[in-house]
Structures are given as C-alpha cells and as structure tokens.
Amino acid sequence: MAKKGEKVKILLTAKGTEWDSKMDPRFGRTEFFFIYDEETEKVETYDNRAIVNEAHGAGPKTAQKMSEFGVDVLITGNGPGGNAAAVVTQTGTKVYVGAGDMTVKEAYDAYKNGKLK
Amino acid sequence: MKEIVIISGKGGTGKTSVTASLAYLAGKSIIVADCDVDAADMHLLMKPVNDRKEDFFSGVLAEIDQDKCIKCGKCSNVCRWKAIPIVENKYVVQPLDCEGCGYCSLVCPTDAISMNEQNVGNWIISDVKTNTQMVHARLGIGAENSGKLVAKVKNEAKVLAEKSEKDFIVVDGSPGIGCPVVSSLSGANLVVLVTEPSVSGIHDVKRVYELVKKFGIKAGCIINKADINPDKVKEIHQFLETENIQLIAEIPYDENFTKAMTMGKTIVEYDPDGIGEILKNSWEKIRKI
Numbered sequence: 222m223a224k225k226g227e228k229v230k231i232l233l234t235a236k237g238t239e240w241d242s243k244m245d246p247r248f249g250r251t252e253f254f255f256i257y258d259e260e261t262e263k264v265e266t267y268d269n270r271a272i273v274n275e276a277h278g279a280g281p282k283t284a285q286k287m288s289e290f291g292v293d294v295l296i297t298g299n300g301p302g303g304n305a306a307a308v309v310t311q312t313g314t315k316v317y318v319g320a321g322d323m324t325v326k327e328a329y330d331a332y333k334n335g336k337l338k
Numbered sequence: 339m340k341e342i343v344i345i346s347g348k349g350g351t352g353k354t355s356v357t358a359s360l361a362y363l364a365g366k367s368i369i370v371a372d373c374d375v376d377a378a379d380m381h382l383l384m385k386p387v388n389d390r391k392e393d394f395f396s397g398v399l400a401e402i403d404q405d406k407c408i409k410c411g412k413c414s415n416v417c418r419w420k421a422i423p424i425v426e427n428k429y430v431v432q433p434l435d436c437e438g439c440g441y442c443s444l445v446c447p448t449d450a451i452s453m454n455e456q457n458v459g460n461w462i463i464s465d466v467k468t469n470t471q472m473v474h475a476r477l478g479i480g481a482e483n484s485g486k487l488v489a490k491v492k493n494e495a496k497v498l499a500e501k502s503e504k505d506f507i508v509v510d511g512s513p514g515i516g517c518p519v520v521s522s523l524s525g526a527n528l529v530v531l532v533t534e535p536s537v538s539g540i541h542d543v544k545r546v547y548e549l550v551k552k553f554g555i556k557a558g559c560i561i562n563k564a565d566i567n568p569d570k571v572k573e574i575h576q577f578l579e580t581e582n583i584q585l586i587a588e589i590p591y592d593e594n595f596t597k598a599m600t601m602g603k604t605i606v607e608y609d610p611d612g613i614g615e616i617l618k619n620s621w622e623k624i625r626k627i
Contacts, residue, residue: 245525246524246525247524247525248524249485249520249521249524250485250521250524273486273489273490274486276396276397276484276485276486276487276517277484277485277486278485278517279485279486279489279521280520298525299523299524299525299553299555300523300524300552300553301552302520302524302552302553303520303549306552318553318554319554321525321527338554
C-alpha cells in the first residue's frame with residue numbers, strides 16, 4: 222500500500238492513450254488503461270476495447286487484467302461494481318472515483334491535489 | 339452532458355411511466371435510452387418512428403457440420419446441458435439448450451463443430467415524439483439482455499448526445515441487480531430510484547441501492563403510490579435519511595397512470611395539472627442535483 226508522498230504506479234481508465242485523452246467513466250468496459258509509473262515517469266497503455274464483445278462479466282475480467290499490471294492506485298469515473306470490486310479489494314489497489322468528466326491529465330492532477338474521493 | 343439512470347429493483351413500481359414522463363418534460367434537451375431491454379416499454383409511450391436498425395450479435399452457439407461428423411457421440415456425452423440429442427440418426431444441437439461453452443467443439447475429433455456468433459436482435463435509433471432521438475433494442479425470443487447490450491445502447495446515446503450537444507441522457511434502467519443493471523450504472527452521474535411502499539418494493543430498492551453505493555453515484559428517490567401504505571412510506575423515509583438520499587417526490591396512487599398508458603401517452607400529457615405537476619417539479623429537482 223502506497224504511503225503519502227511515495228511514488229506509485231497509477232492506472233486511469235481512459236478513452237484514448239494520451240494525457241489529453243478523455244477519461245472513460247466506466248471501469249469494467251473502459252476502452253483503454255492509461256498507466257503512469259511515477260517512479261520511472263513512464264506511460265504504458267493497454268487496449269481493452271475487445272471487452273465490448275463480452276456479454277457478461279466485463280468488470281471481473283477487466284479487474285483481472287488490471288492485476289497483471291501491478292498498480293497501486295486506480296482512478297476512474299465510478300465503480301467498480303460488485304464483482305469487480307471484490308477482485309480490486311483483493312489486490313490491495315486503492316480506488317479513486319469521480320474523474321469521469323475529466324481528461325487523463327486533469328484526473329491525475331485532481332488525484333495529486335487530493336480532490337478525488 | 340450528464341447521464342441520469344432510473345432504476346427500481348422491483349418491477350411494477352412505475353419506473354418506465356416515470357422515466358417516459360421525465361423524458362417528455364425534458365423534451366429535446368435529452369437523448370432517451372431504453373436499457374430495460376427484456377421488457378422494453380418506452381416505445382409504447384415515446385412513439386418511435388423512422389427506425390435506423392442494426393443487428394446485434396451476442397454469445398455463441400455450437401453448430402455441427404454433418405458432412406464432417408463421424409457420429410462418435412463425444413460431443414453429446416460432454417454436454418452438461420444435454421443440448422446435443424440424436425435426431426433422425428444425427429447429432430443435432432438444440433439452440434435453446436446450448437449455453438455456448440464450447441466443450442463439444444473442443445472434444446470433437448474431426449473438427450466438425452464450430453462456435454458461431456449469434457444475431458440475437460437489433461439495436462435501434464429512432465425519432466420520438468418529443469423532437470429528439472431514442473436508442474433502444476429489440477431481442478429475439480430466448481435472447482437475454484446483457485451488460486454488452488446495455489453498454490451498446492448507452493454508448494450510442496452518448497455519441498448522439500455529444501454530437502447534438504444535449505444536456506442529459508435519460509436512461510430507463512433494467513430491473514433487478516444483475517449484469518444489465520451494473521452496466522446501466524457504470525458511468526452514470528445520477529440515479530433516480532423509483533419505489534413503492536410495499537414489502538417487496540422496499541426490500542428491492544435497498545438491494546439495488548447497495549449496488550449504487552458501490553459505484554459511489556449520487557441518488558434521489560421517487561415514491562410512487564405513496565398513499566397506499568403510510569407505515570411503509572415511513573420506513574422508506576427512514577432508509578432515505580440513513581443513506582442520505584434526496585426525496586424527490588411522492589406520487590399518490592392514481593388510475594390515470596393506467597388510462598394514460600392505454601392511450602399511449604405519458605401521465606404528464608394525460609393529467610398535466612395533477613400528477614403531471616408533481617413530475618414537473620421532480621424533473622426541475624433532478625436536473626439540478
């Protein structure tokens with residue numbers, strides 16, 4: 222678990238792969254992962270768009286995928302819902318919501334300034 | 339642009355009647371999305387015309403190529419749903435029994451079984467009587483609503499809303515607390531709970547609110563048929579207070595709801611001064627939450 226001021230790896234749910242891309246307010250059916258590692262200052266992205274073909278269980282599948290990236294913090298619009306939340310809790314990832322209407326950069330800044338719940 | 343989702347947990351509380359009324363009052367400032375696809379009724383009240391339809395594919399079904407089949411029966415043996423009986427000396431997949439797991443195709447020694455995507459219905463964009471558009475869907479018999487379909491309907495509504503600079507998307511959510519409801523809530527800005535003062539009404543609204551809480555979405559509540567059981571109304575008030583949910587309105591039981599429905603009208607059109615006035619105030623409150 223990340224302590225205050227510690228450099229962490231953050232996953233943001235996004236509609237694209239750039240800092241000025243819009244956030245995807247959804248967790249399970251997010252189009253992309255935008256992953257920023259504060260330590261190395263490197264950005265990594267993952268195309269999650271194939272999730273559109275899943276009739277059921279999108280949340281848990283995305284949560285499972287997320288766990289492979291070993292992130293400390295998740296920033297999204299709302300959610301994750303019941304089943305996905307159970308997975309996310311298991312991995313110890315800290316969840317921040319309320320960033321659905323922002324860009325990735327704005328969401329990251331809002332998180333840094335303690336403006337996300 | 340904000341996404342407002344109306345849900346109830348229990349069916350029959352008046353969710354769709356309320357949703358259609360709000361959609362009527364909001365007029366062209368919104369895009370309407372009907373995500374209650376299993377029992378889609380919004381179209382009865384919104385009078386969609388000019389349908390733009392597209393096929394919707396979901397799930398897979400096994401299909402046996404009879405030319406390749408050597409009738410070994412392995413597929414039939416492994417099928418948990420007994421979906422591959424022998425019909426007229428051939429192994430034939432029964433579409434309504436097949437769950438699409440793919441076990442049969444895995445064990446088939448001659449690769450005779452393919453898993454094919456199913457066209458289960460349409461999703462549709464229509465013009466509606468309130469001078470805007472509605473996104474909805476129609477499923478074939480035996481097909482079920484899914485998170486996938488709800489996400490599709492909501493996404494299309496969002497694209498339309500952004501393109502035509504609408505203020506809101508008003509979503510008729512599905513009943514229950516399953517996958518389609520999860521998908522309805524995902525990405526929403528506000529939830530309106532429509533409930534009624536009955537044992538099951540309260541039980542189910544509490545259950546669905548558990549889910550809303552997980553998503554951390556703000557919620558308001560409309561109590562319909564609010565004069566049929568004062569004790570249960572009190573119980574709802576207590577629940578709303580504990581959970582810090584805003585009470586938007588209490589609507590008395592009124593047979594005009596049914597009369598309006600039979601005429602294919604929203605209650606706001608049928609009874610603009612009575613129930614219509616209450617709903618008008620409700621929409622004013624909702625748009626400001």
